Amino acid sequence: MIRDPHPWASSLETLHAQAWTCLVRGVHDRHAPARHPVLATVTTSGRPRARTVVLRHADRLAGSLDIHTDIHSAKVTELRATPQAALQVWDSAGHLQLRLEAEVSILTGSDVEGIWARVPQRSRVSYGSQPPPGEPISDALDYVKSPDLACFAVLRLRVDAMDLVHLGPHHRRARFERQDQWRGQWLAP
């Protein structure tokens, strides 16, 4: 008899729990799949954008996730206009795709001083560069990094829905919503 390698995929409750296990692992293990999700946003002209980000915090009880960014990055401009994001993770070992829908708050200044204090010195160079990220430069290395709390923003994602797909011998897909207390609903995959 073959042991099911992913028994958690067969019930809504355990599938949902597994998604959070995956997310929390991403915060603590830099080699875990959820360490580097893809964050999708919408530009001010209504077009999609996607980029890899680093997951910095995951709070299952609150259903929230944190990402750190430079305040001058395009995603901050995009999220100011449309504070909605999609976050995608593919956990190849678990054969599990996470597709999250979230409302995003942009925290800056005194609201993030405590978080900034815990950002390692070597990581702070990601927040503050001249010229700002995305500006044209004449040579590839014509920029300087100068860490600056004033350039540091925390994107706090309040997860409102999760669409989970498990690719097993039989595919399973379910959607979980905050407004439904994450009870979950099977969907055709």
Place this chain on the structure above:
Amino acid sequence: MIRDPHPWASSLETLHAQAWTCLVRGVHDRHAPARHPVLATVTTSGRPRARTVVLRHADRLAGSLDIHTDIHSAKVTELRATPQAALQVWDSAGHLQLRLEAEVSILTGSDVEGIWARVPQRSRVSYGSQPPPGEPISDALDYVKSPDLACFAVLRLRVDAMDLVHLGPHHRRARFERQDQWRGQWLAP
């Protein structure tokens, strides 16, 4: 003297060429990073969505990419309303992030008969299921797969821009646009 593992990252021309090498490899090697890009779209209510897809064709000369999908999937509805997509690939060996912006045509019916004929039988189950993908079902396995050309769609992405980021000892970022004949422009990373 240490040999630069990614000499292609230091010129615009070779960086752009490397991105296409990565994409073409994704079509032919199921273990290559570009085999499974993340496709981002916008819903009819203006919200971002993202999911893993399979890259099926890459044509550097035309600057186009193909993805196959079930015509009843949400992304087809989304792309009918907003025919713009973002495609993201993270090539960890090359330390290279590809962020593509594309206009999407949805090909169906007689336009895709020739492509359908070359889809292996075992893969055709992905196109045609009852109920259609995303419909609520009462149990996880309450669906049947019945391959059907009428459910098969090819998303043809005409790439209009590429934003490439190489994470080396010094990060490099450049943007390439079709309207600029892919000449390229360095950006602050």
